[in-house]
Amino acid sequence: MHIQEFQNMMQRIYFHRDSQRGTIGTYNWLVDEVKELEEAIKSQDKKAMKNEFADVLAWLASLANVVSIDLEEAALLKYNGRCPKCRKSPCQCPTLPKSRG
Amino acid sequence: MHIQEFQNMMQRIYFHRDSQRGTIGTYNWLVDEVKELEEAIKSQDKKAMKNEFADVLAWLASLANVVSIDLEEAALLKYNGRCPKCRKSPCQCPTLPKSRG
Numbered sequence: 001m002h003i004q005e006f007q008n009m010m011q012r013i014y015f016h017r018d019s020q021r022g023t024i025g026t027y028n029w030l031v032d033e034v035k036e037l038e039e040a041i042k043s044q045d046k047k048a049m050k051n052e053f054a055d056v057l058a059w060l061a062s063l064a065n066v067v068s069i070d071l072e073e074a075a076l077l078k079y080n081g082r083c084p085k086c087r088k089s090p091c092q093c094p095t096l097p098k099s100r101g
Numbered sequence: 102m103h104i105q106e107f108q109n110m111m112q113r114i115y116f117h118r119d120s121q122r123g124t125i126g127t128y129n130w131l132v133d134e135v136k137e138l139e140e141a142i143k144s145q146d147k148k149a150m151k152n153e154f155a156d157v158l159a160w161l162a163s164l165a166n167v168v169s170i171d172l173e174e175a176a177l178l179k180y181n182g183r184c185p186k187c188r189k190s191p192c193q194c195p196t197l198p199k200s201r202g
Contacts, residue, residue, distance in 0.1 A: 003107060012191065013190045016192075038128055050170055053176070069150055075102075078151075078155035079110065090115070
């Protein structure tokens with residue numbers, strides 16, 4: 001599924017709630033889901049990890065919907081097959097880990 | 102672009118660095134990018150927002166690569182056109198905001 005299609009699906013399912021909750025409320029949910037992802041990773045439970053990766057992506061798409069950003073367009077504007085800093089693939093930036101600003 | 106294609110692109114550009122940095126280091130970068138997204142949203146600068154949405158998605162894909170999770174598969178396993186809780190689209194869960202666990 002295209003990134004844009006996934007974002008549109010989130011719009012259809014959740015925009016009535018996301019827009020009511022607003023930008024800050026939706027952002028805070030994203031942060032909570034990122035914390036839950038950490039717990040899932042630490043548990044090394046693949047099912048839990050999949051569930052939390054799904055949630056982080058879903059809330060990122062919801063947040064993008066609330067602020068009217070096209071997530072796919074934004075992603076491809078910056079990451080178009082090469083590292084946006086060194087313009088190489090694989091990335092050959094000299095410094096670690098500040099190579100993806 | 103498909104979610105999976107974007108994740109594969111991140112793999113080609115960054116996996117040699119992401120795998121060296123490891124799971125916790127990559128997770129910490131994701132957290133930093135989520136914080137930068139907050140600042141961009143507060144600034145209401147569309148260009149900055151696009152940049153940070155791109156980074157959050159990129160680091161989420163990198164983290165998924167490090168732990169060998171297919172982000173698209175995970176997302177569609179949970180969000181398949183309907184709310185995973187109430188099974189409706191649009192979501193009709195009775196409670197807010199705990200309707201997306």
